[in-house]
Amino acid sequence: MKNIQHLIALPCIFLTLLSCGIYTVSPSALGNVKTIAIPLFDNQSTESGLREQLSDRLSQAFVTDNTLKVVPEQQADGILRGSVISYSREPYTYSKSEVVSEYKSVIGVKVEFVNRRSQKVIWEEANMSNWGTYDAVSETENDGKSRAIDKLVEDILNKTVKGW
Template sequence: MFKDMMKIYPKGLIAVLFLVSCTGCGIYSFSPGGKSSIKTIAVTQFENKTIEYGLSSRMTDLVIDAFISDGNLKIVSQSEADATLVGVMTNYERKPYTYDESDVVSQYVVKIVFDITLQGENEKELWRERFYSEGIYSAEEQTEDDGQALAAEKLVIDIINRTTKSW
């Protein structure tokens, strides 16, 4: 069959078809860098609409650190940025999660909700999304701060992925 094909199609044509079929693979990238005009980002201080003091500031710092580690977008001042990330912590709660056989709390859950908006030039909304996360921690071995850290870690990953990987 191959010999018959070689008679019908010249070797040059087969080579060209092979090369053309391979070129699509060479330019494909899993990195969003080539898909967006956004190369720089500013992260504003996240607003806190809850009674939980300090967590929104820690979240701001964690998100900035995550963008730096990720490397897809460069952190710059708001006046120099292609886009600005704006966040509002809208809900925070800590509740018992599980009880032992004596009805004593053995685990707590910390739930955090942030409304995040990515704005482009002239504060044009590029996307807006509500992010929810929870952190479960042991009542005996850990503190509420540990639960907050677990929830914050998940939130940061979701925010970074939404901002950089969904273009």
């Protein structure tokens, strides 16, 4: 009986260890792209300051991620270009007395990632958006904008380096 348990346990342990391989992300779409430039985004919205915040946060995120090295445009294999195309603020939640308790800041962007050498578009999104909320009493609209930018940065980074 003990031998049968060992015979069953050994293959299970082996299969478990085998499934614990190293997970790496290397999307084939990146090909030989090892460096990236992130020029200042355009602003087609009526809200000032968003393009600078988004471009800066994207650069910081790519430096932290370290999958692609951030370099000047002339040295880059890939270029991440974009435009802030919309910004809106709208009520998100209301109190029992029908007073706004939270607002929602929504930022829309157009983004493309291009192989600089071949000029081929690796990926593009004509209308990528995300949002962040902020408390109407204890926070400011900038808090909502910042949360929306954080989510957009994560979306753009994942789409670029992980292909999601």
